[in-house]
Amino acid sequence: xxxxxxxxxxxxxxxxIAKDMLENQxxxxxxxxxxxxxxxxxxGHIYFTLKDSGAQIRAAMFKGRNRLLxxxxxxxxxxxxxxxxxxxxxxxxxxxxxxxxxxxxEGALLRAYEKxxxxxxxxxxxxxxxxxxLPSLPNQIGVITSPTGAAVRDIISxxxxxxxxxxxxxxxxxxxxxxxxxxxxGAIRKANKMxxxxxxxVGRGGGSLEDxxxxxxxxxxxxxxxxxxxxxxxxxxxxxxxxADFVADVRAPTPxxxxxxxxxxxxxxxxxxxxxxxxxxxxxxxxxxQHKTALEHFQKRLKHPGKxxxxxxxxxxxxxxxxxxxxxxxxxxxxxxxxxxKASLFRQDPRHQISQQLDFTDSLSKRLTLAFKNRTQAExxxxxxxxxxxxxxxxxxxLQRGYSITETEKGELLKSTNQIKAGDKIKTxxxxxxxxxxxxxxx
Numbered sequence: 001x002x003x004x005x006x007x008x009x010x011x012x013x014x015x016x017i018a019k020d021m022l023e024n025q026x027x028x029x030x031x032x033x034x035x036x037x038x039x040x041x042x043x044g045h046i047y048f049t050l051k052d053s054g055a056q057i058r059a060a061m062f063k064g065r066n067r068l069l070x071x072x073x074x075x076x077x078x079x080x081x082x083x084x085x086x087x088x089x090x091x092x093x094x095x096x097x098x099x100x101x102x103x104x105x106e107g108a109l110l111r112a113y114e115k116x117x118x119x120x121x122x123x124x125x126x127x128x129x130x131x132x133x134l135p136s137l138p139n140q141i142g143v144i145t146s147p148t149g150a151a152v153r154d155i156i157s158x159x160x161x162x163x164x165x166x167x168x169x170x171x172x173x174x175x176x177x178x179x180x181x182x183x184x185x186g187a188i189r190k191a192n193k194m195x196x197x198x199x200x201x202v203g204r205g206g207g208s209l210e211d212x213x214x215x216x217x218x219x220x221x222x223x224x225x226x227x228x229x230x231x232x233x234x235x236x237x238x239x240x241x242x243x244a245d246f247v248a249d250v251r252a253p254t255p256x257x258x259x260x261x262x263x264x265x266x267x268x269x270x271x272x273x274x275x276x277x278x279x280x281x282x283x284x285x286x287x288x289x290q291h292k293t294a295l296e297h298f299q300k301r302l303k304h305p306g307k308x309x310x311x312x313x314x315x316x317x318x319x320x321x322x323x324x325x326x327x328x329x330x331x332x333x334x335x336x337x338x339x340x341x342k343a344s345l346f347r348q349d350p351r352h353q354i355s356q357q358l359d360f361t362d363s364l365s366k367r368l369t370l371a372f373k374n375r376t377q378a379e380x381x382x383x384x385x386x387x388x389x390x391x392x393x394x395x396x397x398x399l400q401r402g403y404s405i406t407e408t409e410k411g412e413l414l415k416s417t418n419q420i421k422a423g424d425k426i427k428t429x430x431x432x433x434x435x436x437x438x439x440x441x442x443x
Contacts, residue, residue, distance in 0.1 A: 015089035022094070026085040031057075031096065032104050035077045046073065050081060050096065059083070061098040071103055078104040109209050113216050116243055120218070125225045125247050132230040132249045135198050138262055140167045142197035142229070144187045147172040150205045151234070151255035158259035166263060169196055175204035180214035185223035192227050200227065201258045202244060203234030215242040224248055234258035295411075305395050312390050316383060323379050327372060334368050405429040417442045 009017070033050040040046055044063035049056050059081060073079065083098035102111070120126060141159070145151045147170055159166055171187040174180040184202065191200055202224065204212070214220065215235045224231050224247040233248030234255040245251040252258035341357060395405070406414040409425045420426065420439055428435040 011092075012089060015087055015092050019087040019089055022085045022087055028082055028084050028099070030080055030082050032078070032080045033057075035073055035079055036075050038073060038075050048073065050079075057096050058088070058093050059096040059098055061101060065099045066101075069101060073101065080104045109213060109216075113209075113243065116216065116218060116221075117246070120221055120243065120247065125221055130225065134230050134232070134250055134262065137264055138166055138197070138199045140169060140197045141262055142169045142171055142191045142200040144171045144173055144184060144191065144200060144202045145204050145255070146175045149175065151175075151203055154205075154254070154256040155201060155234075155259045158256050159263050162260065162263040175214060176207070176211050177214075181217035181220050184214055185219040188220075188223040188227055188231070192229055195229075197229060199262060200229050200231045201234055201252075201255065201262070202231055202248065203252075203255050203258065204236070205255065206237040206240060212236050212240055212242055215244040217243070220244055221247045232258045232261060309390065309394060312386075316386060320379075320383065327375065331368075331372070334364070338364070400431045402431070404431075 031050060033052050033056075036049045036051055036056075038046065038048040044066070046061040046066050048059055048061075050059045051057075061081075061083075071077075080102045081096065081098045082100035083096045086095055086097045087093065088095050124130070143152055143155055145155075152170060156168060159168060169191075171191055173183040173187045175184065188200065188202065191197055202220075203215075206212075212235055215233070221243050224233070224244055230249045232250045232252050233242070233244045234252040234257065235242045235244055236254075238253035241251075250261065252261055338361060341361060406426055406428045408414055408419055409427070412419065414420065414426060420442065422439050422441060424439045426437050426439060428437060
């Protein structure tokens with residue numbers, strides 16, 4: 001071919017042809033890579049290089065498209081870019097014109113997280129009305145986590161320190177990796193079916209978003225929502241927030257904090273019990289003091305049977321003294337009369353009258369002696385009768401005849417079996433001494 005027949009292209013024409021070929025050959029495609037050499041000029045466009053371990057390509061995202069970004073691209077970000085392959089004709093640079101950009105890896109997980117969060121919010125899984133109240137003192141705590149992880153050790157350590165009497169059941173499950181979410185949900189349903197626990201701790205120790213992802217999956221969220229047992233979510237560290245935290249009845253920042261929430265402080269409880277004990281001791285002491293005062297009052301009012309007997313004996317002594325005095329006065333009176341009669345007889349001095357008077361006097365003397373004797377015997381019999389009557393009504397005499405007086409442990413006189421029951425202590429007073437007994441049976 002002659003030189004005048006050759007088709008000679010300018011550089012611009014060549015680059016434009018190459019640009020058209022590239023743009024027509026490749027539809028819009030997704031490419032994943034790492035951002036480097038990112039530039040943000042005042043124009044609002046973004047220029048960067050997208051690379052992997054073996055190659056790189058220049059890329060540009062113009063102002064009208066980057067306004068839709070949900071994150072700020074930085075060097076080192078792993079991203080997925082959608083765009084068209086093109087050529088920057090002024091420099092002949094092969095490039096990618098981006099119209100969408102998303103974070104890859106963790107960024108994708110965050111988008112899935114937000115999507116599921118929105119879905120579950122609309123379904124009502126986060127509603128406060130569905131939250132259950134935690135027990136103030138659990139009978140048994142269930143822990144759904146890895147049996148070899150730090151979380152279970154932290155939970156058991158806190159419970160042993162704060163309230164070691166609370167038993168713990170471990171429901172072992174994987175908390176990371178494929179099928180971990182299915183195992184966690186299954187463990188929650190198993191705990192609800194067995195009903196051995198009245199509260200559950202669901203969680204694990206800290207980690208990356210990928211490590212914690214099992215707690216951001218819908219099966220776990222639905223199982224927590226469906227649980228009839230209250231659940232504390234304790235996933236990761238305080239800054240980690242998962243879907244499980246929103247659905248659970250209570251969120252704890254760490255597994256240790258969950259154990260703290262469920263276990264009362266043993267020292268506080270002991271202090272409370274000590275306060276109750278002190279109050280009860282004071283109340284019992286006050287009751288004893290009041291009953292003692294009442295008993296002393298009744299003791300003062302109650303006269304002992306011996307004291308009553310002494311009063312009656314004193315009365316008898318008084319009667320005896322009065323009787324003796326009356327007899328003496330009667331004798332004295334008769335003696336005086338006798339003396340007067342003797343004096344009268346002596347003054348008259350008739351022998352017969354004297355003899356008669358002597359007989360009469362003798363008769364009177366015998367009558368007086370007999371009257372005195374009869375009177376003395378009557379008074380003695382009356383005295384004996386009164387003494388016997390007094391003795392008959394004395395409880396001491398009753399005791400001497402073989403009877404006894406039985407009292408309850410409180411000192412009440414035992415009159416009916418309704419006052420006591422088997423195992424009670426009773427006290428029996430005999431004619432001589434007391435006997436303490438314990439009731440074996442009641443008929």
